Amino acid sequence: MTYSIVQALLVGLWAAFCFAGQVWGTYTNRALFISFGIGLILGDLQTAVIFGATAELAFMGFGVGPGGSTPPNPLGPGVVGTIMAISIKNLTPNAALSLSYPFAILIPFVITFIFSVNSNNITWARKAIEEGKYRRFHFLANTTLIGFILFAFVFGFVATLSTNALQTFVEIIPKWLINGLSVAGGLLPAVGFALIISTMVKKEYIPALILGYICTAYLKIPVIGLAFAGAVLAFNNYYNAKKPSDHNDSGDGGNDGNSNEEGGIEDGI
Structure with a gap:
């Protein structure tokens, strides 16, 4: 040509x-x-x-x-x-x-x-x-x-x-x-x-890498579907990472240091 x-x-x-x-x-x-x-x-x-x-x-x-x-x-x-x-x-x-x-x-x-x-x-x-x-x-x-x-x-x-x-x-x-x-x-x-x-790569990402390999090699999920699955994992990790700090802030603000021993919010469900 x-x-x-x-x-x-x-x-x-x-x-x-x-x-x-x-x-x-x-x-x-x-x-x-x-x-x-x-x-x-x-x-x-x-x-x-x-x-x-x-x-x-x-x-x-x-x-x-x-x-x-x-x-x-x-x-x-x-x-x-x-x-x-x-x-x-x-x-x-x-x-x-x-x-x-x-x-x-x-x-x-x-x-x-x-x-x-x-x-x-x-x-x-x-x-x-x-x-x-x-x-x-x-x-x-x-x-x-x-x-x-x-x-x-x-x-x-x-x-x-x-x-x-x-x-x-x-x-x-x-x-x-x-x-x-x-x-x-x-x-x-x-x-x-x-x-x-x-x-x-970090050791925290290794499970996600293995999951991605399984999805593509064995489950035959297309790349677009795998991208959506990765986005779900990313959002899940992002929002779950914020919960412990929010919980600790609320616990420290409303209870004194003896709350755990006296049956505060940490006891039970």
Whole structure:
């Protein structure tokens, strides 16, 4: 499948807008958000959203960088993976995620390069302020953002025009390897979610995790139903946690220290 220059330009602009969220501090640089826009531009929103949701589950955990390491970036799969999932027939979203994941590893190197190139800008910006050259200061203060935007635009533009090359690359891959990549891609969301749990889980949450596993693996409850069940547990824990303090406050206010021995409200039912 071949896309027009206009579609490639729109994908490049959308990728630039989304990737600018790295500097703006917004959540536009998320796999699901990127895939949504590309699906609208390329005319297959359903496939794009399915792929974006699959990738988003993975990058929910991969977005947490352990220590000082740079985590994989969702721009690569968000752009390349969505284009592959839409344009290449018989390619599952899981396989598209596996094939596009190397770009998620590559982009952090580009980010580090852009930061390194602009590392001395603070000195030049301070000098521009001292000299009263505020336009130059404004430009220097935004060079990192400009670098991000230019890179993402070129990346999205080239990826859209390289659809035939991507399709040729996929066609030479053996079918058994594609099946293996589909399985690996299906595991990536589980690995990403496990990374989140490893940083957030407490021993008090373990029963809820086991209950969720039982509901999905054995009772075959859909994800929406499981979300409602989790909401019920959350509200139950929230309201029950307030009762002991309310009870103690009322007991302390209306009884003295000898109320328990004299048959106060603590005795009987």
